[in-house]
Amino acid sequence: MLEYIQSGQITLSQDFHTMKATYHDPCNYGRKSEKAFGYGYYEEGRIITKECCADFQDMEPNREFNYCCGAGGGAWALPYNAERIFYGRVKARQIEDTGAELVIAPCHNCRDQLMKSLNKEFDLGIEVKYLWELVADSLVVPGQEVEADKETAE
Amino acid sequence: MMYEFKASDLAEEIGVRRNTIRDWIRTGTIPAKEGPGKRYMMDVAEYIKLCDKFGRVPKVDVNMAIEVEEIKSLAEMENGNHAIDLNNRKTDSLYTDPSWADACLTCGTCASACPIAGVDDLDPRKIVRMAMFGLEDELVDSTWPWKCTMCAKCENACPMNIEIVALMRKLRSKRERDKVPGPIHKGVATCLERGNNLGIPKDDFLFLLEDLAEEMQEEGCPGFTVPVDKKGARLLVTINSKEPFAEPDDMKFWWKIFHTAKEDWTVASENWEGVNWGLFSGDDKSQKIIVGRIVDNIEKLGCEALLLPE
Numbered sequence: 001m002l003e004y005i006q007s008g009q010i011t012l013s014q015d016f017h018t019m020k021a022t023y024h025d026p027c028n029y030g031r032k033s034e035k036a037f038g039y040g041y042y043e044e045g046r047i048i049t050k051e052c053c054a055d056f057q058d059m060e061p062n063r064e065f066n067y068c069c070g071a072g073g074g075a076w077a078l079p080y081n082a083e084r085i086f087y088g089r090v091k092a093r094q095i096e097d098t099g100a101e102l103v104i105a106p107c108h109n110c111r112d113q114l115m116k117s118l119n120k121e122f123d124l125g126i127e128v129k130y131l132w133e134l135v136a137d138s139l140v141v142p143g144q145e146v147e148a149d150k151e152t153a154e
Numbered sequence: 155m156m157y158e159f160k161a162s163d164l165a166e167e168i169g170v171r172r173n174t175i176r177d178w179i180r181t182g183t184i185p186a187k188e189g190p191g192k193r194y195m196m197d198v199a200e201y202i203k204l205c206d207k208f209g210r211v212p213k214v215d216v217n218m219a220i221e222v223e224e225i226k227s228l229a230e231m232e233n234g235n236h237a238i239d240l241n242n243r244k245t246d247s248l249y250t251d252p253s254w255a256d257a258c259l260t261c262g263t264c265a266s267a268c269p270i271a272g273v274d275d276l277d278p279r280k281i282v283r284m285a286m287f288g289l290e291d292e293l294v295d296s297t298w299p300w301k302c303t304m305c306a307k308c309e310n311a312c313p314m315n316i317e318i319v320a321l322m323r324k325l326r327s328k329r330e331r332d333k334v335p336g337p338i339h340k341g342v343a344t345c346l347e348r349g350n351n352l353g354i355p356k357d358d359f360l361f362l363l364e365d366l367a368e369e370m371q372e373e374g375c376p377g378f379t380v381p382v383d384k385k386g387a388r389l390l391v392t393i394n395s396k397e398p399f400a401e402p403d404d405m406k407f408w409w410k411i412f413h414t415a416k417e418d419w420t421v422a423s424e425n426w427e428g429v430n431w432g433l434f435s436g437d438d439k440s441q442k443i444i445v446g447r448i449v450d451n452i453e454k455l456g457c458e459a460l461l462l463p464e
Protein backbone atom coordinates (compact mmCIF):
# COMPACT_ATOMS: atom_id res chain seq x y z
CA MET A 1 0.00 0.00 0.00
CA LEU A 2 1.46 3.23 -1.05
CA GLU A 3 -0.14 6.51 -0.22
CA TYR A 4 1.23 9.75 -1.54
CA ILE A 5 0.31 13.31 -1.67
CA GLN A 6 0.81 15.60 -4.61
CA SER A 7 -0.07 19.21 -4.70
CA GLY A 8 -2.05 20.99 -7.32
CA GLN A 9 -5.18 19.23 -8.44
CA ILE A 10 -7.67 19.54 -5.61
CA THR A 11 -8.28 21.90 -2.73
CA LEU A 12 -9.63 20.85 0.63
CA SER A 13 -11.47 22.98 3.10
CA GLN A 14 -11.72 22.65 6.84
CA ASP A 15 -15.09 24.38 6.86
CA PHE A 16 -17.06 21.20 6.34
CA HIS A 17 -15.78 19.35 9.37
CA THR A 18 -15.47 21.62 12.38
CA MET A 19 -16.02 18.94 15.01
CA LYS A 20 -13.19 17.27 16.84
CA ALA A 21 -11.74 14.48 14.74
CA THR A 22 -9.38 11.59 15.28
CA TYR A 23 -7.66 9.08 13.04
CA HIS A 24 -7.56 5.30 13.34
CA ASP A 25 -4.33 3.55 12.33
CA PRO A 26 -5.20 0.32 10.57
CA CYS A 27 -2.87 -2.54 11.48
CA ASN A 28 -2.31 -3.38 7.85
CA TYR A 29 -1.13 0.06 6.77
CA GLY A 30 1.05 0.47 9.81
CA ARG A 31 2.64 -2.35 11.74
CA LYS A 32 2.16 -5.01 9.11
CA SER A 33 3.16 -2.86 6.20
CA GLU A 34 6.25 -1.89 8.13
CA LYS A 35 7.07 -5.53 8.53
CA ALA A 36 6.24 -6.66 5.00
CA PHE A 37 7.46 -3.70 2.99
CA GLY A 38 9.76 -1.92 5.40
CA TYR A 39 7.56 1.13 5.74
CA GLY A 40 4.53 1.89 7.89
CA TYR A 41 2.02 4.43 6.64
CA TYR A 42 1.29 6.48 9.72
CA GLU A 43 1.67 10.10 8.65
CA GLU A 44 0.01 10.16 5.22
CA GLY A 45 -3.50 9.62 6.56
CA ARG A 46 -2.94 12.12 9.33
CA ILE A 47 -1.74 14.83 6.98
CA ILE A 48 -4.83 14.38 4.84
CA THR A 49 -7.15 14.31 7.84
CA LYS A 50 -5.65 17.49 9.23
CA GLU A 51 -6.13 19.15 5.85
CA CYS A 52 -9.85 18.57 6.32
CA CYS A 53 -10.24 18.90 10.08
CA ALA A 54 -8.78 21.77 12.09
CA ASP A 55 -9.62 20.21 15.42
CA PHE A 56 -7.56 17.02 15.43
CA GLN A 57 -6.71 14.80 18.36
CA ASP A 58 -4.65 11.63 18.15
CA MET A 59 -5.65 8.53 20.09
CA GLU A 60 -3.33 7.16 22.72
CA PRO A 61 -1.44 5.04 21.94
CA ASN A 62 -1.20 5.61 18.22
CA ARG A 63 0.75 4.74 15.11
CA GLU A 64 2.90 1.66 15.63
CA PHE A 65 1.35 1.09 19.05
CA ASN A 66 -2.25 1.62 18.11
CA TYR A 67 -4.86 -0.94 19.03
CA CYS A 68 -6.62 -2.91 16.35
CA CYS A 69 -10.30 -2.08 15.82
CA GLY A 70 -11.12 -5.70 16.53
CA ALA A 71 -12.34 -6.68 13.09
CA GLY A 72 -8.98 -7.37 11.48
CA GLY A 73 -7.84 -10.58 9.91
CA GLY A 74 -11.24 -11.15 8.36
CA ALA A 75 -12.94 -11.05 11.78
CA TRP A 76 -15.64 -8.77 10.39
CA ALA A 77 -16.75 -11.65 8.21
CA LEU A 78 -16.05 -14.43 10.71
CA PRO A 79 -18.77 -15.71 13.01
CA TYR A 80 -17.14 -14.84 16.34
CA ASN A 81 -19.12 -11.70 17.07
CA ALA A 82 -18.91 -11.64 20.84
CA GLU A 83 -15.16 -11.94 20.66
CA ARG A 84 -14.97 -9.23 18.02
CA ILE A 85 -16.96 -6.79 20.13
CA PHE A 86 -15.06 -7.62 23.29
CA TYR A 87 -11.88 -7.03 21.37
CA GLY A 88 -13.14 -3.61 20.31
CA ARG A 89 -13.58 -2.40 23.89
CA VAL A 90 -10.00 -1.16 23.88
CA LYS A 91 -10.57 0.77 20.68
CA ALA A 92 -13.84 2.19 21.98
CA ARG A 93 -12.13 3.47 25.10
CA GLN A 94 -9.37 5.04 23.03
CA ILE A 95 -11.91 6.88 20.92
CA GLU A 96 -13.89 8.01 23.94
CA ASP A 97 -10.76 9.39 25.54
CA THR A 98 -10.11 11.68 22.61
CA GLY A 99 -13.56 13.20 22.86
CA ALA A 100 -13.77 13.15 19.09
CA GLU A 101 -17.09 13.18 17.29
CA LEU A 102 -15.64 12.14 13.97
CA VAL A 103 -13.41 9.14 13.46
CA ILE A 104 -11.54 8.73 10.22
CA ALA A 105 -10.94 5.17 9.07
CA PRO A 106 -8.78 4.56 6.03
CA CYS A 107 -9.80 0.91 5.76
CA HIS A 108 -13.12 -0.73 4.83
CA ASN A 109 -12.92 -3.27 7.54
CA CYS A 110 -12.07 -0.85 10.33
CA ARG A 111 -14.76 1.54 9.19
CA ASP A 112 -17.42 -1.14 9.32
CA GLN A 113 -16.35 -2.25 12.76
CA LEU A 114 -16.19 1.31 14.10
CA MET A 115 -19.33 2.60 12.49
CA LYS A 116 -21.64 -0.38 12.47
CA SER A 117 -20.56 -2.19 15.60
CA LEU A 118 -18.53 -0.31 18.19
CA ASN A 119 -20.47 2.91 17.85
CA LYS A 120 -23.60 1.04 18.83
CA GLU A 121 -22.19 -1.40 21.34
CA PHE A 122 -20.33 1.21 23.32
CA ASP A 123 -22.63 4.22 22.82
CA LEU A 124 -19.86 6.28 21.34
CA GLY A 125 -22.11 8.70 19.47
CA ILE A 126 -19.54 9.18 16.74
CA GLU A 127 -19.61 9.70 13.06
CA VAL A 128 -17.24 7.50 11.06
CA LYS A 129 -15.95 8.32 7.62
CA TYR A 130 -13.60 6.72 5.19
CA LEU A 131 -10.53 8.80 4.60
CA TRP A 132 -11.54 9.27 0.97
CA GLU A 133 -15.09 10.07 2.03
CA LEU A 134 -13.72 12.83 4.20
CA VAL A 135 -11.71 14.14 1.27
CA ALA A 136 -14.66 13.93 -1.12
CA ASP A 137 -16.77 15.84 1.40
CA SER A 138 -14.12 18.52 1.87
CA LEU A 139 -13.42 19.25 -1.78
CA VAL A 140 -13.22 22.76 -3.03
CA VAL A 141 -12.96 22.96 -6.79
CA PRO A 142 -10.28 23.51 -8.01
CA GLY A 143 -6.92 23.91 -6.31
CA GLN A 144 -4.65 21.58 -4.46
CA GLU A 145 -4.66 17.85 -4.94
CA VAL A 146 -4.56 15.24 -2.31
CA GLU A 147 -4.58 11.87 -3.81
CA ALA A 148 -4.22 8.57 -2.15
CA ASP A 149 -2.85 5.72 -4.12
CA LYS A 150 -2.36 2.36 -2.66
CA GLU A 151 -0.36 -0.43 -3.94
CA THR A 152 0.18 -3.84 -2.54
CA ALA A 153 2.37 -6.55 -3.73
CA GLU A 154 2.02 -9.92 -2.17
CA MET B 155 19.47 -22.91 48.72
CA MET B 156 18.75 -19.23 48.82
CA TYR B 157 16.55 -17.33 51.18
CA GLU B 158 14.89 -14.39 49.53
CA PHE B 159 13.77 -11.40 51.56
CA LYS B 160 12.91 -7.74 51.64
CA ALA B 161 14.93 -5.46 53.86
CA SER B 162 11.78 -4.45 55.71
CA ASP B 163 10.78 -8.07 56.44
CA LEU B 164 14.13 -9.04 57.78
CA ALA B 165 14.23 -5.84 59.82
CA GLU B 166 10.95 -6.76 61.45
CA GLU B 167 12.03 -10.31 62.04
CA ILE B 168 15.18 -9.30 63.74
CA GLY B 169 13.78 -6.19 65.30
CA VAL B 170 16.01 -3.56 63.77
CA ARG B 171 15.36 -0.71 61.40
CA ARG B 172 15.25 -1.26 57.69
CA ASN B 173 18.24 0.96 57.06
CA THR B 174 20.24 -1.06 59.51
CA ILE B 175 19.66 -4.18 57.45
CA ARG B 176 20.70 -2.32 54.34
CA ASP B 177 23.84 -1.09 56.05
CA TRP B 178 24.68 -4.60 57.16
CA ILE B 179 24.28 -5.90 53.67
CA ARG B 180 26.38 -3.12 52.28
CA THR B 181 29.17 -3.64 54.76
CA GLY B 182 29.08 -7.41 54.50
CA THR B 183 27.80 -8.06 58.01
CA ILE B 184 25.02 -9.97 56.39
CA PRO B 185 26.32 -11.94 53.40
CA ALA B 186 23.44 -11.15 51.07
CA LYS B 187 23.33 -9.89 47.55
CA GLU B 188 20.79 -7.84 45.72
CA GLY B 189 18.09 -9.65 43.79
CA PRO B 190 15.32 -8.45 41.52
CA GLY B 191 12.46 -6.27 42.73
CA LYS B 192 14.18 -4.68 45.75
CA ARG B 193 14.75 -8.09 47.22
CA TYR B 194 17.86 -9.64 48.62
CA MET B 195 19.08 -13.15 48.63
CA MET B 196 21.26 -14.97 51.07
CA ASP B 197 22.20 -18.52 51.69
CA VAL B 198 19.67 -20.26 53.91
CA ALA B 199 22.44 -21.47 56.21
CA GLU B 200 23.56 -17.86 56.71
CA TYR B 201 20.02 -16.84 57.40
CA ILE B 202 19.63 -19.49 60.04
CA LYS B 203 22.90 -18.43 61.62
CA LEU B 204 21.63 -14.89 61.72
CA CYS B 205 18.41 -15.96 63.38
CA ASP B 206 20.37 -17.98 65.92
CA LYS B 207 22.45 -14.99 66.68
CA PHE B 208 19.44 -12.84 67.41
CA GLY B 209 17.45 -15.59 69.07
CA ARG B 210 14.74 -15.79 66.47
CA VAL B 211 13.01 -18.77 64.96
CA PRO B 212 13.89 -19.03 61.25
CA LYS B 213 10.98 -18.83 58.83
CA VAL B 214 12.34 -21.59 56.68
CA ASP B 215 12.93 -25.15 57.70
CA VAL B 216 16.56 -26.29 57.70
CA ASN B 217 15.50 -29.81 57.01
CA MET B 218 14.19 -29.02 53.62
CA ALA B 219 16.42 -31.59 52.04
CA ILE B 220 14.39 -33.52 49.54
CA GLU B 221 13.99 -37.25 49.94
CA VAL B 222 15.48 -39.10 47.01
CA GLU B 223 12.85 -41.79 47.30
CA GLU B 224 10.12 -39.25 47.04
CA ILE B 225 11.53 -37.89 43.81
CA LYS B 226 11.79 -41.36 42.38
CA SER B 227 8.20 -42.16 43.10
CA LEU B 228 7.12 -38.84 41.62
CA ALA B 229 9.05 -39.59 38.47
CA GLU B 230 7.46 -43.01 38.22
CA MET B 231 4.03 -41.53 38.63
CA GLU B 232 4.70 -39.13 35.83
CA ASN B 233 6.02 -41.81 33.55
CA GLY B 234 2.72 -43.58 33.59
CA ASN B 235 0.83 -40.37 33.18
CA HIS B 236 2.07 -38.60 30.11
CA ALA B 237 -0.86 -36.57 28.89
CA ILE B 238 0.89 -35.83 25.63
CA ASP B 239 4.09 -37.37 24.43
CA LEU B 240 5.96 -34.36 23.21
CA ASN B 241 8.93 -36.36 22.03
CA ASN B 242 7.00 -37.94 19.23
CA ARG B 243 5.62 -34.70 17.88
CA LYS B 244 7.04 -33.07 14.82
CA THR B 245 7.09 -29.34 14.36
CA ASP B 246 8.57 -29.08 10.91
CA SER B 247 5.21 -29.13 9.15
CA LEU B 248 4.16 -26.03 11.03
CA TYR B 249 7.34 -24.03 10.78
CA THR B 250 10.95 -24.54 9.86
CA ASP B 251 12.52 -21.37 11.14
CA PRO B 252 13.35 -21.05 14.83
CA SER B 253 12.16 -17.45 14.76
CA TRP B 254 8.61 -18.82 14.66
CA ALA B 255 8.68 -20.30 18.13
CA ASP B 256 11.95 -21.78 19.37
CA ALA B 257 13.50 -18.44 20.19
CA CYS B 258 10.57 -17.51 22.45
CA LEU B 259 11.58 -16.51 25.97
CA THR B 260 8.15 -17.34 27.38
CA CYS B 261 8.13 -13.85 28.82
CA GLY B 262 4.43 -13.31 28.16
CA THR B 263 4.82 -9.81 26.74
CA CYS B 264 2.78 -10.85 23.73
CA ALA B 265 -0.10 -11.94 25.94
CA SER B 266 -0.05 -8.60 27.75
CA ALA B 267 -0.18 -6.73 24.46
CA CYS B 268 -2.99 -8.78 22.97
CA PRO B 269 -6.44 -7.21 23.36
CA ILE B 270 -8.17 -10.56 23.22
CA ALA B 271 -5.81 -12.62 25.38
CA GLY B 272 -7.75 -14.55 27.97
CA VAL B 273 -10.89 -14.90 25.91
CA ASP B 274 -11.57 -18.61 25.53
CA ASP B 275 -8.04 -19.21 26.78
CA LEU B 276 -6.53 -17.54 23.75
CA ASP B 277 -2.97 -16.60 24.61
CA PRO B 278 -0.31 -15.91 21.98
CA ARG B 279 2.46 -17.12 24.24
CA LYS B 280 0.68 -20.40 24.79
CA ILE B 281 0.10 -20.75 21.06
CA VAL B 282 3.77 -20.19 20.35
CA ARG B 283 4.73 -22.75 22.97
CA MET B 284 2.25 -25.27 21.67
CA ALA B 285 3.63 -24.81 18.18
CA MET B 286 7.08 -25.43 19.50
CA PHE B 287 5.96 -28.66 21.14
CA GLY B 288 4.32 -29.77 17.93
CA LEU B 289 0.73 -29.59 19.16
CA GLU B 290 -0.33 -28.84 15.65
CA ASP B 291 -3.65 -30.66 15.54
CA GLU B 292 -4.81 -29.08 18.77
CA LEU B 293 -3.95 -25.62 17.42
CA VAL B 294 -5.46 -26.11 14.00
CA ASP B 295 -8.68 -27.41 15.54
CA SER B 296 -8.91 -24.53 17.98
CA THR B 297 -10.78 -21.32 17.20
CA TRP B 298 -7.87 -19.17 18.40
CA PRO B 299 -6.24 -18.43 15.04
CA TRP B 300 -9.60 -17.13 13.83
CA LYS B 301 -10.37 -15.01 16.86
CA CYS B 302 -6.95 -13.42 16.64
CA THR B 303 -7.23 -10.49 14.23
CA MET B 304 -3.61 -10.84 13.11
CA CYS B 305 -3.15 -7.26 14.27
CA ALA B 306 0.53 -7.82 15.11
CA LYS B 307 0.33 -5.97 18.41
CA CYS B 308 1.92 -8.98 20.10
CA GLU B 309 4.64 -9.31 17.53
CA ASN B 310 5.43 -5.64 17.77
CA ALA B 311 5.91 -5.99 21.51
CA CYS B 312 7.83 -9.27 21.44
CA PRO B 313 11.47 -8.84 22.46
CA MET B 314 12.51 -11.82 20.35
CA ASN B 315 10.68 -10.90 17.15
CA ILE B 316 8.79 -14.16 17.14
CA GLU B 317 6.72 -14.47 13.95
CA ILE B 318 3.42 -14.75 15.75
CA VAL B 319 1.25 -13.45 12.92
CA ALA B 320 2.85 -15.73 10.35
CA LEU B 321 2.25 -18.60 12.72
CA MET B 322 -1.41 -17.66 13.12
CA ARG B 323 -1.87 -17.49 9.39
CA LYS B 324 -0.14 -20.81 8.93
CA LEU B 325 -2.52 -22.33 11.45
CA ARG B 326 -5.44 -20.89 9.49
CA SER B 327 -4.08 -22.33 6.30
CA LYS B 328 -3.85 -25.78 7.88
CA ARG B 329 -7.61 -25.89 8.44
CA GLU B 330 -9.46 -28.04 5.98
CA ARG B 331 -11.05 -25.62 3.54
CA ASP B 332 -14.62 -26.69 4.26
CA LYS B 333 -14.01 -26.07 7.94
CA VAL B 334 -12.91 -22.46 7.50
CA PRO B 335 -15.37 -20.49 9.65
CA GLY B 336 -17.77 -18.00 8.12
CA PRO B 337 -18.06 -17.02 4.48
CA ILE B 338 -14.43 -16.20 3.73
CA HIS B 339 -13.49 -19.42 2.05
CA LYS B 340 -16.72 -19.35 0.10
CA GLY B 341 -15.79 -15.83 -0.98
CA VAL B 342 -12.42 -17.02 -2.21
CA ALA B 343 -14.02 -19.87 -4.15
CA THR B 344 -16.60 -17.52 -5.67
CA CYS B 345 -13.91 -15.07 -6.60
CA LEU B 346 -11.86 -17.74 -8.34
CA GLU B 347 -14.90 -18.85 -10.26
CA ARG B 348 -16.64 -15.60 -11.02
CA GLY B 349 -14.12 -12.81 -10.58
CA ASN B 350 -15.41 -11.28 -7.36
CA ASN B 351 -16.11 -12.45 -3.82
CA LEU B 352 -19.86 -12.01 -4.03
CA GLY B 353 -20.35 -13.37 -7.53
CA ILE B 354 -21.78 -10.19 -9.04
CA PRO B 355 -22.35 -10.79 -12.78
CA LYS B 356 -20.50 -8.61 -15.27
CA ASP B 357 -23.65 -7.15 -16.86
CA ASP B 358 -25.12 -6.11 -13.52
CA PHE B 359 -21.83 -4.53 -12.58
CA LEU B 360 -21.49 -2.49 -15.77
CA PHE B 361 -25.12 -1.43 -15.61
CA LEU B 362 -24.65 -0.23 -12.05
CA LEU B 363 -21.57 1.80 -12.97
CA GLU B 364 -23.47 3.57 -15.74
CA ASP B 365 -26.39 4.24 -13.47
CA LEU B 366 -24.19 5.74 -10.80
CA ALA B 367 -22.29 7.83 -13.32
CA GLU B 368 -25.58 9.40 -14.41
CA GLU B 369 -26.39 10.22 -10.81
CA MET B 370 -22.97 11.82 -10.44
CA GLN B 371 -23.65 14.04 -13.43
CA GLU B 372 -26.79 15.28 -11.73
CA GLU B 373 -24.93 15.76 -8.46
CA GLY B 374 -22.54 18.38 -9.71
CA CYS B 375 -20.01 16.44 -11.76
CA PRO B 376 -20.98 17.34 -15.32
CA GLY B 377 -19.69 14.99 -17.98
CA PHE B 378 -18.72 12.32 -15.48
CA THR B 379 -18.38 8.75 -16.72
CA VAL B 380 -16.78 5.64 -15.32
CA PRO B 381 -14.01 4.68 -17.71
CA VAL B 382 -14.21 0.90 -18.14
CA ASP B 383 -11.24 -1.02 -19.58
CA LYS B 384 -9.62 2.19 -20.73
CA LYS B 385 -6.26 1.36 -22.30
CA GLY B 386 -3.36 3.49 -21.20
CA ALA B 387 -5.10 4.97 -18.16
CA ARG B 388 -2.67 5.93 -15.42
CA LEU B 389 -4.55 4.42 -12.51
CA LEU B 390 -6.31 1.07 -12.26
CA VAL B 391 -9.04 1.14 -9.61
CA THR B 392 -10.16 -2.07 -7.94
CA ILE B 393 -13.34 -2.31 -5.93
CA ASN B 394 -14.52 -3.94 -2.72
CA SER B 395 -17.44 -6.08 -3.86
CA LYS B 396 -19.50 -5.15 -0.81
CA GLU B 397 -19.93 -1.72 -2.40
CA PRO B 398 -21.63 -2.61 -5.68
CA PHE B 399 -23.52 -5.22 -3.66
CA ALA B 400 -24.80 -3.17 -0.75
CA GLU B 401 -23.35 0.33 -0.60
CA PRO B 402 -22.98 1.50 -4.20
CA ASP B 403 -23.10 5.19 -3.31
CA ASP B 404 -19.88 4.80 -1.37
CA MET B 405 -17.99 4.32 -4.63
CA LYS B 406 -18.75 7.90 -5.50
CA PHE B 407 -16.36 9.29 -2.88
CA TRP B 408 -13.34 8.21 -4.85
CA TRP B 409 -14.98 9.08 -8.15
CA LYS B 410 -15.66 12.60 -7.00
CA ILE B 411 -12.02 12.98 -6.08
CA PHE B 412 -10.89 11.58 -9.45
CA HIS B 413 -13.25 13.89 -11.27
CA THR B 414 -12.03 16.97 -9.43
CA ALA B 415 -8.38 16.00 -9.73
CA LYS B 416 -8.82 15.14 -13.40
CA GLU B 417 -7.25 11.76 -12.77
CA ASP B 418 -6.81 9.42 -15.72
CA TRP B 419 -8.31 6.24 -14.27
CA THR B 420 -10.14 3.09 -15.22
CA VAL B 421 -12.04 0.13 -13.83
CA ALA B 422 -11.66 -3.35 -15.29
CA SER B 423 -14.86 -5.00 -16.50
CA GLU B 424 -13.69 -8.36 -15.18
CA ASN B 425 -11.71 -9.37 -12.13
CA TRP B 426 -12.18 -5.98 -10.55
CA GLU B 427 -12.34 -7.38 -7.02
CA GLY B 428 -9.86 -5.63 -4.78
CA VAL B 429 -10.40 -7.61 -1.59
CA ASN B 430 -8.35 -10.74 -1.31
CA TRP B 431 -9.84 -13.02 1.31
CA GLY B 432 -7.15 -15.60 0.63
CA LEU B 433 -5.02 -13.48 2.94
CA PHE B 434 -7.42 -14.11 5.81
CA SER B 435 -8.36 -17.68 5.09
CA GLY B 436 -4.71 -18.65 4.80
CA ASP B 437 -5.01 -19.72 1.19
CA ASP B 438 -1.75 -18.81 -0.54
CA LYS B 439 -2.57 -20.45 -3.81
CA SER B 440 -5.85 -18.66 -4.40
CA GLN B 441 -4.42 -15.44 -3.07
CA LYS B 442 -1.73 -15.59 -5.72
CA ILE B 443 -4.17 -16.31 -8.52
CA ILE B 444 -6.33 -13.35 -7.53
CA VAL B 445 -3.35 -11.01 -7.31
CA GLY B 446 -2.15 -12.38 -10.65
CA ARG B 447 -5.41 -11.38 -12.29
CA ILE B 448 -5.03 -7.81 -11.10
CA VAL B 449 -1.51 -7.76 -12.45
CA ASP B 450 -2.86 -9.09 -15.75
CA ASN B 451 -5.35 -6.25 -15.86
CA ILE B 452 -2.63 -3.71 -15.19
CA GLU B 453 -0.54 -5.12 -18.01
CA LYS B 454 -3.41 -5.48 -20.40
CA LEU B 455 -4.55 -1.90 -19.86
CA GLY B 456 -1.07 -0.49 -19.45
CA CYS B 457 -1.69 1.20 -16.09
CA GLU B 458 1.04 2.70 -13.96
CA ALA B 459 -0.59 2.69 -10.57
CA LEU B 460 -3.07 0.56 -8.71
CA LEU B 461 -5.70 1.53 -6.19
CA LEU B 462 -6.86 -1.15 -3.80
CA PRO B 463 -9.93 -0.60 -1.68
CA GLU B 464 -8.21 -1.17 1.64
Ligand code: SF4
Binds near residue numbers: 260261262263265318
Ligand atom coordinates in the same frame (compact mmCIF):
# COMPACT_ATOMS: atom_id res chain seq x y z
S1 SF4 C 1 6.55 -11.87 23.64
FE1 SF4 C 1 7.79 -13.15 22.24
S2 SF4 C 1 9.34 -14.06 23.58
FE2 SF4 C 1 7.74 -13.27 24.93
S3 SF4 C 1 6.37 -15.03 25.25
FE3 SF4 C 1 5.57 -13.88 23.52
S4 SF4 C 1 6.46 -14.87 21.72
FE4 SF4 C 1 7.65 -15.52 23.46
Ligand code: SF4
Binds near residue numbers: 301318
Ligand atom coordinates in the same frame (compact mmCIF):
# COMPACT_ATOMS: atom_id res chain seq x y z
S1 SF4 D 1 -2.04 -10.64 16.34
FE1 SF4 D 1 -3.54 -11.94 17.36
S2 SF4 D 1 -2.50 -12.76 19.14
FE2 SF4 D 1 -1.32 -11.00 18.42
S3 SF4 D 1 -2.09 -9.24 19.60
FE3 SF4 D 1 -3.24 -9.31 17.67
S4 SF4 D 1 -5.06 -10.51 18.18
FE4 SF4 D 1 -3.57 -10.92 19.80
